[in-house]
Structure formats: structure tokens, C-alpha cells
Amino acid sequence: MKHKVLITISVIAVSFAIIFTLHYSPEPNLSVQQSAIESNKNIPVIDMKPIQTLSTGKNVLPITDKSNSTTQEQLDKPEQQVLTAEVFSDEFVSTENGKEFVSKKALDDVFKNDTSLLLQRMSDIEYSEVAQIRKDKLNEFIINELKDVTILQQDLECAGKVCAIELTYTQSSNQASIDTLSSFSKNYSFQQFTETESGDKKLKALYIATDNPSGLSLSDS
Numbered sequence: 001m002k003h004k005v006l007i008t009i010s011v012i013a014v015s016f017a018i019i020f021t022l023h024y025s026p027e028p029n030l031s032v033q034q035s036a037i038e039s040n041k042n043i044p045v046i047d048m049k050p051i052q053t054l055s056t057g058k059n060v061l062p063i064t065d066k067s068n069s070t071t072q073e074q075l076d077k078p079e080q081q082v083l084t085a086e087v088f089s090d091e092f093v094s095t096e097n098g099k100e101f102v103s104k105k106a107l108d109d110v111f112k113n114d115t116s117l118l119l120q121r122m123s124d125i126e127y128s129e130v131a132q133i134r135k136d137k138l139n140e141f142i143i144n145e146l147k148d149v150t151i152l153q154q155d156l157e158c159a160g161k162v163c164a165i166e167l168t169y170t171q172s173s174n175q176a177s178i179d180t181l182s183s184f185s186k187n188y189s190f191q192q193f194t195e196t197e198s199g200d201k202k203l204k205a206l207y208i209a210t211d212n213p214s215g216l217s218l219s220d221s
Contacts, residue, residue: 093210102219107190131160135163146178163207163209168203
């Protein structure tokens with residue numbers, strides 16, 4: 001009898017514990033879950049593009065063919081046109097009614113500015129046989145006729161009908177030989193002599209080809 005009573009009491013106790021657990025178990029922590037959901041909203045979504053797959057089955061980055069690509073900078077950059085020898089010559093000498101005129105303005109620009117600027121511009125001008133022949137003659141004349149001149153520095157260039165030279169030489173050099181330099185060919189001759197800080201002499205000259213050197217006329221243009 002006592003055993004039946006104990007069993008009955010145990011069953012009642014277990015049932016009571018189950019009922020208590022079902023009714024009073026704590027609710028899940030919704031605030032923590034909600035916080036986790038809210039934090040996920042701040043993570044940026046990255047749109048992943050498909051990766052090109054080779055026959056080997058390995059993933060590689062997409063391949064872009066740049067062989068024919070052209071940048072906007074290249075499109076915007078104008079093409080540099082090579083100045084012809086004829087156009088360059090026309091900047092210095094023009095013909096009107098069969099008479100030649102040398103531009104005074106062009107001469108002023110040459111002798112007021114650094115000679116290296118003119119020589120660089122002339123070196124970029126389109127090749128002409130006339131200019132090359134004149135350049136060879138001028139170099140040959142310097143070698144053969146200025147033997148009594150000690151040249152310290154020599155820069156010269158010819159383009160079209162025009163030859164330009166800058167020559168630095170010692171004070172002891174024969175000036176009479178320097179004065180014959182323009183006779184390497186038939187030219188309109190324009191020369192400027194100065195002295196360097198070290199006391200040496202410098203010739204800056206422009207020689208323009210012509211068939212009639214004595215018929216020089218200047219124009220203001």
C-alpha cells in the first residue's frame with residue numbers, strides 16, 4: 001500500500017514539473033536576434049560577376065583584350081603635322097612681281113631669341129635635297145676655309161632655303177676668315193657678332209639662298 005502511495009506521489013510531482021516548465025520557460029532573447037538582423041543590413045551587397053573558366057577547370061580572372069584599345073587622351077591629342085621646307089622658307093622670303101622680299105619681322109624673331117629654339121625647329125622640318133646640299137657646303141667651307149679660326153662651339157642647321165649657324169671662337173682667331181663664311185653659296189646674309197662672358201667671340205648668322213644677293217629688299221611683314 002505504501003508503495004502505491006509513493007508511486008502516485010512521484011507521478012504527480014513529475015507531471016507538475018512538466019506543466020511548470022511548459023508555462024514558465026523563458027522566451028528567446030528577441031532583442032539579440034533583432035540586433036543581429038539590423039547589423040546585417042549595414043553590410044554592402046557585392047555583385048559578383050561570373051569568372052571566366054578555362055578548359056583546365058581552374059578559375060581565372062576575366063581576360064580583356066587591350067590590343068586595339070584607344071585612350072581618350074590619345075583621341076583628344078591633335079596629330080602633329082610636319083612643316084614643309086617650302087612653307088618654312090616662305091616665312092623668311094616672299095616673291096612679288098618677280099622680286100624677292102625678306103621679312104624683317106622673321107629676322108627680328110631670329111636674332112632676339114635663343115638660337116637653339118630656331119635650330120631645333122629647323123631640324124624637325126621635312127627633309128629637302130636643297131637644304132641638305134647647302135648644309136654640306138657650309139660644313140665643308142668651315143673645314144677648308146676657316147683653318148685659322150679656333151672654333152669652340154659650332155651649331156648649324158639648314159631647312160629649305162634657310163641656313164642658321166651659331167659659332168663661338170677665340171679672340172685670337174682670324175676675323176677676316178669669319179667674314180667670308182657667307183660666301184659658301186649665293187645668299188642673303190644676316191650676321192650678328194657678340195662677345196661671351198669669358199671674352200670669346202660669337203657669330204649668329206642667317207643665310208637665305210638667292211640667285212641675286214645684291215637685290216636684297218626687306219618687307220615689314
